[in-house]
Amino acid sequence: MNKVIILLVLVSLGCSSIIAQAPFQLTKTDQLEAISLFREVLSIPNDAHFPDDIEVNMKWCEEAFTKRNFNTTRLKTDGIPLLLANYNTTMAGQPTVLIYLQIDGQPVDPDFWWQEDPFTPALKEQSADGEWKEIAWSKLDGPINPDWRIFARSTSDAKGPVAMFLQAMDMIHRNNLTIPFNMKVIMDFEEELGSPNLAGGVIKNREALKADHLIIFDGPLHPTYKPTLTFGARGITTVTLTIYGPDFPQHSGHYGNYVPNPAVKLSRLIASMKDDYGRVKVHGWYEDITIDEETKKILAAVPDDEDQLRVKIGFAEPDRVADNYQESIQYPSLNVRGMLSGWVGDEVRTIVPSTAIAEIDIRTVKESDPEGLLEKLRNHINEQGYTILEEKPSSREKVTNPNLVTMTHKISYQAFRTELDSETGLWLRRAFKSKNGTEPVMKRTSGGSIPISPFVNTLGVPAVTVPTVNPDNNQHSPNENIRLENFFDGILTIATILTEKI
Known part of the structure; x- marks a missing residue:
């Protein structure tokens, strides 16, 4: 009898797990809604050299976040304001998560794009000869090829993660799920200018931005396309x-x-x-x-194929600053x-x-x-x-x-780095394991730079980056794009994180 009871309990627990994860399967409706939202925001020019365009982006974000139960406030800086969105559902006694999103994008030169306007999103399919050919958006009504891509400025850097986040919130609300912590979102409209007013803005608004954890939804996955967490940046x-x-x-x-x-x-x-x-x-x-043995093990666990990397980039021998790629960026x-x-x-x-x-x-x-x-x-x-x-x-x-x-x-x-076994790191690793069944690729730091140190240094908050976009996205270059499978999976990743208890 006891064995039967134990078996029933185990089955019940297993079913609970399945039920808990069931909402995080994108339906066709979810996919089409997400793409429609994405096309809308991509169509707004977002070069921070043009403040009038940035104002249109800011108003769009205010409306989009207000619609999803956020209260938005413009935080004054010496330049373009930051936009803070506080989630209106309060979880007493629970930690606060601050999420960083970038809204602006790199300048464009239409002469170098494979489409008439970089701010008119185009759906494309790769032909047998490797060329990207534009296809009708109506093809999305049929079976969706996960390798199709959307081409436009900021598809990956970084309006893609913005659209992923908003669609994840829609899924959470639609399924009556709870975000088990307090949440606020800070939006940066000058990142591609080097965020010149961010540090001052963080200092001026220290109390409004106060948080226990900082998550940055930005950047590409590891070249293997495996789920990735990045714990620092130069x-x-x-x-x-x-x-x-x-x-x-x-x-x-x-x-x-x-x-x-x-x-x-x-x-x-x-x-x-x-x-x-x-x-x-x-x-x-x-x-x-100094790179001690423990750190070397962490770096060696990143599954880089350096021979393939050299062929892909096109060079014969790497510089000899360190023994391998991951060590070199330390x-x-x-x-x-x-x-x-x-x-x-x-x-x-x-x-x-x-x-x-x-x-x-x-x-x-x-x-x-x-x-x-x-x-x-x-x-x-x-x-x-x-x-x-x-x-x-x-x-x-x-x-x-x-x-x-x-x-x-x-x-x-400046640079920042968070320990892999910090509370922030362990929480995110649990979420990834819940979604994917395995640990993510964990990078001690990225070689690139993001304007996160003002938060880390001023607020004393640990920060981790959650990359979601395809590595070959032409970030900062003509013909920037995002692969549909990565776009859809990013929505699921963010939804899983937002419903994982810290």
Whole structure:
């Protein structure tokens, strides 16, 4: 008899589990509603350089969140406001989760898109020859191919996660489910500008933003397409170096071999910063960075196929900063992201150029201080015989000092990292296991940067990123897209997280 009772209890528990997860199966109606919502928000231009367009996006978000039982407030900053949405259902005694969503997108150049307007979403199917061909939206009324993609600016970065979140809320309400914690959502409309007013906005609105956990719905899955959690991100600091030659470009026949060429001098200066294996030679650049055996195991558990990665990106050998890709992004980088001197291509001229400019980005890690790295870089430049200025030198300065360089910089935001076994991490890992039956890929940090450190440092809140979009989404580039299967699965992922007790 006891065995029968135990069996009935086990069956009952199993059925309860099935019933609890049953709402998180997307019906055809759910899919079509989600795509309709997505197309609507994608159709609103969202380049933060155009405040009038951003205002339309903000009003759309206010209406969309109010409709889903949120109370919205614009938080003043020194620029475009942040939008805070507080969920109106209060859970007494339960923790508060703050969710970060990005609304703005990168600028577009329609000439490089495979469609007339990057803000008119297009449904596309890949042909046998690899080309993406536009198909009618009415095809969604029939069987949906999970490999179809929607092409438009911000499909993946990052209106995709916004639409996923809103549709997840609709599913939760439709199935009369409870969100077992207090929730608020902060929306950033200047992320692609480097979120210049976010830090000040967080400080001014510290109490309104106070939370126990911070979740960022942003970014691509691991290249294997496996469910992924990312526990940190590198910070970013940018530097501009300008070296000077003659006051005006000079005829290379008359003055070549006589007037020093700033492009050559800049090339030598940049070459002095790294060795032949890509390691930064600036003294002390990697100090305070240690990777112990436990950390190595965490990094090794990420299922990277580095041979495939090299083939896909198109290079022969990686830099030797570390033993593998995951270890390499645990260190601060020094990257030349662009150079300019004279003219090239159809506009090339026989001149000695007057200036040479290098744009550099430094990706910082949690252990590295941006100001400290900048000071190390200044010291290195001084050691190469240069005098550093903060503005363009006068003609008098140029004729008395042969080695002048202007150095300007901007610290956009710092790195952050949360422990994998933190309460936030364990909660999200439970949710992923509930949905997928397995642990997600857990990345200690991402190589890229997101403006989350103001929340972490000001509010003292642990933060974890939940990526949902396909890795090959052309983020920041022409022909940005999202794969339908990833869009639909992102809705299920968010719905599962929002109903998982902390």
